[in-house]
Amino acid sequence: MSDEAATVLGIDIGGTKMAAAIVSADGEILTKDLIRTPPGGADQVFAALAELVGRVQGDLHPAAVGIGSAGPLDQQHGLVSPVNIAGWRSFPLVDRVRALVGDVPVTLGVDGHCFALGEYWTGAGRNVDTLLGIVVSTGVGAGIVVDGKPLLGQSGNAAHLGHVVVDLDGEPCACGSYGCVETYASGPRMVARAKRRGWRTREDVDAAVLSADAAAGDEIALATFDDGAQALAAGIVATAVTVDLTTVVIGGGVAKAGPVLFDPVQRWVKRLAQLPFVTDLTVEPAQLDNAGLLGAARLGWDSLQASTAARVAGVATEVNALS
Known part of the structure; x- marks a missing residue:
């Protein structure tokens, strides 16, 4: 080659x-x-x-x-x-x-799927076969890898964890539903919630400032991150008991908050994950800065291998027919 x-x-x-x-x-x-x-x-x-x-x-x-x-x-x-x-x-x-x-071969996938596949290939999930990857940023995206392959779904849109409803009486979501994970855990929605509670109401601030204040002990910022973590944990556990997985990798801009996000997520996951096959559910930060790009490339590699295998099988069939 x-x-x-x-x-x-x-x-x-x-x-x-x-x-x-x-x-x-x-x-x-x-x-x-x-x-x-x-x-x-x-x-x-x-x-x-x-x-x-x-x-x-x-x-x-x-x-x-x-x-x-x-x-x-x-x-x-x-x-x-x-x-x-x-x-x-x-x-x-x-x-x-x-x-x-x-x-x-040109293969298309959702960015959340590519993030999960990239972390599976060379990042935090490289030693497991099945994982859930979540990107927490301006929205909440996700992807699932099962036995080394992305779980795509019928239309290619599987694992929209950000739009799992975790509060039937919750706030309206941009998708048209209510109480989605994204309405609690995305950066902009957390900032908006904190401001409604009286945090930096006159300033143009973002999730990075919110996380810095939470790390410094600001009670409103900490409570807001706890709300987001609870929603994420509910979505994580719902996915884990559905797919039967124990490894979760979280990346994205909001994940850069570090322990401010991961500590309450892990606490809520431990509280919510009670079925025996998910009690050892682990949540860890992403290791790659370019997981989505690498995951997209991995889609290309998988497609190339599949097309090569199909071509070889076709040649073998023709040879057998002639023999």
């Missing part, structure tokens, strides 16, 4: 930034670049992505492409409608990327 055939292109698309990398079979990033996601219409956003891919790809011809995108998406048809990229609605991302890179 040539050096070119031994690489894949990973693409990670979010509302704030887009990243791309050439990745080897063992998860080593060979080249990487990122840009801010531009505002504008569908073609303007894709033009920026195409320029990024061209820079990263250079003269190489990767054997496959994996894409992680904010959802929701239609995996069967390769369409994306990211809630945080207004210009893309039912955008044919897979077809457009394939037109850039040539006739190679």
Whole structure:
């Protein structure tokens, strides 16, 4: 196998930034670049992505492409409608990327799935077969890896843990429901809740400031993080008893709060996880800064291996038919 055939292109698309990398079979990033996601219409956003891919790809011809995108998406048809990229609605991302890179396998996944897959491949989950990965940032995303494979679901949108309802009488969520995990645990919603309780009401602040105040002992900030941790723990335990897993990895901007978030999450998980097969549930911080990008690349590798296996099986069938 040539050096070119031994690489894949990973693409990670979010509302704030887009990243791309050439990745080897063992998860080593060979080249990487990122840009801010531009505002504008569908073609303007894709033009920026195409320029990024061209820079990263250079003269190489990767054997496959994996894409992680904010959802929701239609995996069967390769369409994306990211809630945080207004210009893309039912955008044919897979077809457009394939037109850039040539006739190679192009696989699409939700960014939360890619985060979980990246941590499974080379991060905090590399010594387990099954895990739940959660990204806590401006929203709450998640992905599940079962026996080394991402759990995608019928449409490719499985594991939307941020929209698991944990309080039937809770606050309205942007999704249209009430009391979702995201309404309690996302950065912006925690800041808004703390302000309603009297915290820094006249200041333009974010979750990083809230976590710093919590670490310094501010009672409102601590109580707000405890609320978010309780919601996360409820979603974690509900997922664990459904899927039968014991390893949880949390990343994202809010997770940088460290013990301010992880201590109450672990406390609430211990309190809520009572069935015997989840009493040893562990929650740990992500180890990678680029888990989503690596997970997207891993999607590409898995697709390449599947297509190669199918091709070999087809050749074997033809040989058997002729013999």
